[in-house]
Amino acid sequence: MSVGDSAAPGSSASGCAGPASSASGSTATMGVRGGGLSWLVVGAASVTGLLAFTWMFFAGPGSFLAAAGTDGTWLFSVLLALLAAAVGAQLASGAFDAKTVALIGVLSAAGGALRVLGAGTAGLDPMFLVLVVAGRALGPLTGFVTGGLTMLAGGVLTGRVGPWTPFQMLACAWVAMGAGLLPGGRRLRDDDAARPPRSERWLLAAYGLVAGVAYGFLTSMWFWPVMAGSAGGLGYDATAGTVANLTNYLSFWLLTAMGWDLPRGILTALLCLAAGPAILAMIRRAITRAGFAAPVRFHPEERL
Amino acid sequence: MIMGTVRAVPRLLHPLAWWMWAVAMAVVANRTRNPLILVILVAAVVLVAELRGEDRDRRMTLFLWLAAVVVGIRVVAQIVFGGGAIGTTVLFRMPQVPLPEWTGAVRLGGPVTLEELADALYGGMSVAAMIVCLGAATVLASPRRLLRYVPATLYEVGTTLVVGLTYAPMLMDDARTAWAARRLRGRDGRGPREVARVAAPVLSAGLRRSMALAASMESRGYGRPGAGRQGTRRVAGAMVLTGMVGVALGVFGLMSAGTSRPVAAGCLLVGAALATATVWRPGGRRPPGRTVYRPDRWSSAEWSVLICAGVSVAAVFVVVAADPGALTPSTVPLSVPDLPWPAALGVGVAAMVAWTTPVPPDRMEHRP
Structure with a gap:
C-alpha cells in the first residue's frame, strides 16, 4: 500500500522502459495524444452519439426517422459501430505505445472480469468502479477509449455482443471521460507526488452515483422504441411531439429500468467510498512506474 | 453430391461468413411480424446454432431467455398500461387506478383487448427473433475470432482488447483466490466493502503484470511508431x-x-x-511483412452460407414487394395469420447451412 515499497521496482521498471520510449521519440506522455484534433474527434463523436441516443425525441412528425419507427434504432446501432471504429483508429493508431496498450488492456480486463463476476447478482455492475477511477487517473481522452474498450471486453467475455454493444460502449466511454473531467484531476495527473484531497472518495462516490444512474437512463433510451412498443403513455409515439415523448420515456424509465439503474448507482458510490482512493493510488502508481509521465529527452551522447 | 466432400474435413467456418448469415437472418426478422414465419426463423437459427456452434459450452439458452423477456415485457406492459387503445374484443378488465395529473398520458389498468395483445405479441416476437439471430452470431463464431480481421489502423485497439480478454480470466482466478482467503478468515465475502477488499489486491497484481507485459512487448519491438505518420x-x-x-x-x-x-x-x-x-486508410501501422497465423479459409462452404442467407433475404423482400401486407398480419380486425409460403421456404433455405457446412472440430458426433 505504501508508496515507499514500490520505489525500488519502480525505478527498475522505468529503467527498462525508458530507453525504448526515448528511442521512439514519442513526445506524448501517455495514451491518447491530448491535442486539439483528438478533442475535436471525441467531441464530434459525442454529438453524433448523443443524436443516436435521443433521436426519437427530435424526429418531427412526417420525417424519415419518425416514419422508420423502430428501424431507426437499428440504423443508429450500425452507425455507432462504424463511428466507434473510426474514432478508435483515430485516437489509438500510432499513439498507443506498449505501456498504454498493456495498462488499458489490464484495466479493461479488470472491468470485464468484474462484469462477469457481477452478472449473477441481479444486474449489479461493479465494473463502474473501474470506469470511474480509471477515468480519473488517466484523464478524459484516454478514459474515453478505456471506457469503450472495457465495455467491449465485458461484452465479449460474457458473450453478449449485439446491437446494444455500440450504445453501451459509448455510454461507458462517457462515464470514464466524465470522471476524467472532474475538478482537480489535472493536478493529480500532472504531478505524481500530488496527494488527492481527503474529499476525494466523496467526490468519486458522488460522481459514481450520478454516472451509474445516468448510464442506465441513457442506455434504456436506445431500445425504448423497440421495447415499449405502443403501450399507451409509455411507448414511443412517432406522431407525438418532443415533450409528449419525453414524458412517455420518463414514465417508462421510472416504471421499469430505474429499478436496475438506481441500485447500480448506489453500488458504484459505495464501492468508490470503500475502494476508490486505494485503486486510484494503484493506477497512479502504475502510471508513474511505467514512466509514462516522465518527460522524455533524447541525448545523443548517452547512446555511446 | 458435393456436400459430402465439403463436409469431409471438420473445421471452423470463416467467422465473417457466420456473422453475415446472422445479420441477414436479423434483417429477415426485422422485416416480418408474421408469428408463423418468426417461429420458423427462430427454430431454423437455433437448429443451425446448435449443430454448428463453435463451442459446446456456448449455447443459445441465454439469448432465448432474453428473447422471452422481451416478449414478456412487451405483453405485460400492454396489459398493464395499454388501456384498450385499439380493438374492440375485450378479453378482461384490469382494475383501473386513477393516476395524478403529472403522470401525463400513462393509464394504469382498464380493458384488455385481444387486438392489442396480438399487436404487442407480434411486435415483441419480431424483436425477440432479431435478438436470437444476432445472438446466434456469437454462438456460431465467437467475436474473439473476428478480432483477427480488424484492419491495420485498429491494430492498437485490437491488441488492447486481446490483452484485456487474455488477462480477464487470470484476474478472475485471482479474485476467487482472494475471496477464498477472505472467507477463510471468517468474512462472508458479501457487500461492497468486501468487494472492495477483494478488488484492491487483484487490481494491484494485474497492474504489476501489465507493466511486465509492457516491458516484454517493448523489448520485442512493439510500439515503434513509423516515421512521418503525423501528416497521414x-x-x-x-x-x-x-x-x-x-x-x-x-x-x-x-x-x-x-x-x-x-x-x-x-x-x-x-x-x-x-x-x-x-x-x-493506407499507412496504417501494420509492420511490413506481418502475416496472419493460419488464416481462415474461404471456400465453397462459406459461399454456401452467404448464398443461403441471400436467398432468404431476397425471398422476404420479394414477398413484401409483391404484397406489402403479407408479412404484417392484420390485428384490427384480428385475423388468423396465414403462412406466406415463399417466405417460409426462404427461411427454410437459410436453415440448409446446417448441412452445407463442415462440422466444428470438437463436436463430430453432432452430424445431422
Missing part, C-alpha cells in the same frame, strides 16, 4: 471530422419533415463512408 494522421483526422459532421447533418435532415430525404440520406451515407474509410 492529420488527413485522417480531418476526414473523420468531416464525415461526422456529414453524419450529424444527415441525421438532422432525417429528423425534420421539411428536408428532402435523398439529400439527407446521401449526406449521412457519404459522411459515414468518409469516416469509416479512414479505418482502411
Whole structure:
C-alpha cells in the first residue's frame, strides 16, 4: 500500500522502459495524444452519439426517422459501430505505445472480469468502479477509449455482443471521460507526488452515483422504441411531439429500468467510498512506474 | 453430391461468413411480424446454432431467455398500461387506478383487448427473433475470432482488447483466490466493502503484470511508431471530422419533415463512408511483412452460407414487394395469420447451412 515499497521496482521498471520510449521519440506522455484534433474527434463523436441516443425525441412528425419507427434504432446501432471504429483508429493508431496498450488492456480486463463476476447478482455492475477511477487517473481522452474498450471486453467475455454493444460502449466511454473531467484531476495527473484531497472518495462516490444512474437512463433510451412498443403513455409515439415523448420515456424509465439503474448507482458510490482512493493510488502508481509521465529527452551522447 | 466432400474435413467456418448469415437472418426478422414465419426463423437459427456452434459450452439458452423477456415485457406492459387503445374484443378488465395529473398520458389498468395483445405479441416476437439471430452470431463464431480481421489502423485497439480478454480470466482466478482467503478468515465475502477488499489486491497484481507485459512487448519491438505518420494522421483526422459532421447533418435532415430525404440520406451515407474509410486508410501501422497465423479459409462452404442467407433475404423482400401486407398480419380486425409460403421456404433455405457446412472440430458426433 505504501508508496515507499514500490520505489525500488519502480525505478527498475522505468529503467527498462525508458530507453525504448526515448528511442521512439514519442513526445506524448501517455495514451491518447491530448491535442486539439483528438478533442475535436471525441467531441464530434459525442454529438453524433448523443443524436443516436435521443433521436426519437427530435424526429418531427412526417420525417424519415419518425416514419422508420423502430428501424431507426437499428440504423443508429450500425452507425455507432462504424463511428466507434473510426474514432478508435483515430485516437489509438500510432499513439498507443506498449505501456498504454498493456495498462488499458489490464484495466479493461479488470472491468470485464468484474462484469462477469457481477452478472449473477441481479444486474449489479461493479465494473463502474473501474470506469470511474480509471477515468480519473488517466484523464478524459484516454478514459474515453478505456471506457469503450472495457465495455467491449465485458461484452465479449460474457458473450453478449449485439446491437446494444455500440450504445453501451459509448455510454461507458462517457462515464470514464466524465470522471476524467472532474475538478482537480489535472493536478493529480500532472504531478505524481500530488496527494488527492481527503474529499476525494466523496467526490468519486458522488460522481459514481450520478454516472451509474445516468448510464442506465441513457442506455434504456436506445431500445425504448423497440421495447415499449405502443403501450399507451409509455411507448414511443412517432406522431407525438418532443415533450409528449419525453414524458412517455420518463414514465417508462421510472416504471421499469430505474429499478436496475438506481441500485447500480448506489453500488458504484459505495464501492468508490470503500475502494476508490486505494485503486486510484494503484493506477497512479502504475502510471508513474511505467514512466509514462516522465518527460522524455533524447541525448545523443548517452547512446555511446 | 458435393456436400459430402465439403463436409469431409471438420473445421471452423470463416467467422465473417457466420456473422453475415446472422445479420441477414436479423434483417429477415426485422422485416416480418408474421408469428408463423418468426417461429420458423427462430427454430431454423437455433437448429443451425446448435449443430454448428463453435463451442459446446456456448449455447443459445441465454439469448432465448432474453428473447422471452422481451416478449414478456412487451405483453405485460400492454396489459398493464395499454388501456384498450385499439380493438374492440375485450378479453378482461384490469382494475383501473386513477393516476395524478403529472403522470401525463400513462393509464394504469382498464380493458384488455385481444387486438392489442396480438399487436404487442407480434411486435415483441419480431424483436425477440432479431435478438436470437444476432445472438446466434456469437454462438456460431465467437467475436474473439473476428478480432483477427480488424484492419491495420485498429491494430492498437485490437491488441488492447486481446490483452484485456487474455488477462480477464487470470484476474478472475485471482479474485476467487482472494475471496477464498477472505472467507477463510471468517468474512462472508458479501457487500461492497468486501468487494472492495477483494478488488484492491487483484487490481494491484494485474497492474504489476501489465507493466511486465509492457516491458516484454517493448523489448520485442512493439510500439515503434513509423516515421512521418503525423501528416497521414492529420488527413485522417480531418476526414473523420468531416464525415461526422456529414453524419450529424444527415441525421438532422432525417429528423425534420421539411428536408428532402435523398439529400439527407446521401449526406449521412457519404459522411459515414468518409469516416469509416479512414479505418482502411493506407499507412496504417501494420509492420511490413506481418502475416496472419493460419488464416481462415474461404471456400465453397462459406459461399454456401452467404448464398443461403441471400436467398432468404431476397425471398422476404420479394414477398413484401409483391404484397406489402403479407408479412404484417392484420390485428384490427384480428385475423388468423396465414403462412406466406415463399417466405417460409426462404427461411427454410437459410436453415440448409446446417448441412452445407463442415462440422466444428470438437463436436463430430453432432452430424445431422
